[in-house]
Amino acid sequence: MNKKIFKESLIGMVMGVGIMLSAYYLIPKDIIYKLFPTTNSESVIFFISVIICPFLAIFLHELGHLVAGLIQGFKLQLFVVAFLGIKRQDDKIKFYLNKELQYFGGVAASSPIQITNKLKEQFALILIAGPIFSLVFGLLFITLFIYSNTLFNSSFGIIGIISTGLFFATTIPEKSGNFFTDRKRMQRLYDKGKTGEIEQSYIETTSQLLIDNHYKNLSTEKLCLIQSDTEPIVQFWGYYFEFKHYEELGNSEKAALIKEKLLTYKEIVPVNIWNSLSIN
Template identity: 30%
Template sequence: MKNKKKVLQLLAGGLIGGLAGFLSMRLLLALIPKETAQLLFGAPAGPGEGIAKAIFGLVGVWGGIAVHELAHLLTGLALGFRFYLYVAGFLGVRRNPTTDRVEWYVNRDPNMFGGLAGTVPVRQESHLRQKLAAICAAGPLASLLTGALSMGLSFYVISRSTLDSPLTRVLLMFGLVFGLISLLLFLATTVPSRTGPFFTDRARFFRLISGGHDAEVEQAVLELIAHSQSGLPHADLNLNQISLLINEPEPFFRSYAHGLAYARHLDRGEWDAAFEHIETANALSDEQPSTFKNEIWKDLAFAQAFIRNDADAARQTWNRILPAFRQQKTAHLFMIQAAMALADRQPDQARQFAEEGLSVLPEPPVKSDDKLYKKLLVLVQERVNPLTV
């Protein structure tokens, strides 16, 4: 039933997007003289020009997405937020959780092809909501300005040139496609209130500045993120803020809150409560993008092995995680494998994974996650010793 719902949502989204693109292209053709339209979209002078137009048209589509997300990203960095993720189509840039370095990767998550930029606050401070509101507004404004500029320059060239040069026609193709996509992105992020599981930029902007309950929820999210990024213990996460998000109707907020509650109880050694929260986060993960879903599965696999001592359930969850998400040599992944080996009663293997996990952690650990991973890896080592004896 859930898969059927997803397929219907994808079909509906594709139909609406296709219809919007078709109508926009019809409008564009209506504004261009017929002779110019024939030169641009008719039979090319040679195969090389046709290929070049196709390539530059695709680059124009990607460029519109890339500029929109880059505006979000640069605004966040300028306001003191820390870089976390940048995705535009297949291009992905992220902060490596082990080395803390920025790295390139190929994005394979179709839910993120439309672009995503992530910067996170690193300390709790005043005006967090206002800063995020500026970040939200930056993308649509950049799309509107660059789209209008590109379309204006393109129509200026059309009015002033005979388009005899193949290079001019290829560049004009890029300018028109880039401008059209940018203006469509402006509309897509300002007219509707949702795109998939996420609020659009406009909806998020007004949630942040409106005051009231929605603003309180957004403030809680920002402060919880800042706490996690600041190096403070997960055990000290604000329980009132977590409870506020848990009671929200939005699955994304609830799933995120249960994940934080899991980390809080885990850091306090409250195992049963931690397991209950990560199970609930997993139950809410169906509507989340693949990146978030795989992170929940990692935590669930560890909880099944370490808390419930259920090696079979942990292995099943581990196998659900995409290979790209379980191949990095991170303390988190070594910790999960150590817990699974422990549940399998393989003490030597568990000890080896625990030692590898500790070896890749910075000393002393600075980030909140690293501090928690170190505590849990040491606990795994302590459980290994009686098994070895």
């Protein structure tokens, strides 16, 4: 892990701990104690909730992204949380068991029927919908936790706390590991300078890829613009798309040249993602 990524991860961790400590000291203790079990039945539900509820909170966040795409006429391409996934294959929706580690933290992908001049606004809505779902459901479940008195108090509390945390985690920092948060992606998208042009090219490129299900029609001009970004991880995707573009066109000479550039980014790409791309 390079120093920049380590610094950003450390800042995120400190912010998370700060929020938790603030909540502990500001929230009345009698409400906090409701989170913990007092009977055997509550203990069973509590331990099950500790395992399942974080994934339910992630599910709600990714559902926000997906719903925002579907209501705009986009087609579902992929929706995964932990081991469970839904994907479009041969233009049919299929359920499957996810084995890709990079998707365990949740992913939702939908594609437009065609690329229009409204793509930026459509994608911005998809970006913001995830944090909004997290905040709304977080507050809803926290309200249920505070004002209800059932065996499922711990479930309500855990989902509410994690969902609210996801809202802050996807809006306050600029990055989560190597990747931009939802807020930062939206900020980049509406940037008036070159960054906005790069982000526009990126969403048009990925949308074209999802529409066609191949790399042949990708614009090399847009790929070059993506490669000019100041962020190495964005540059990497520009080169990867170009590599696949020439590979599918049968231009092995150009594909080999791009592959050499790709290999220089190997250290910044998470191992599980690098392995799934079959570059070597």
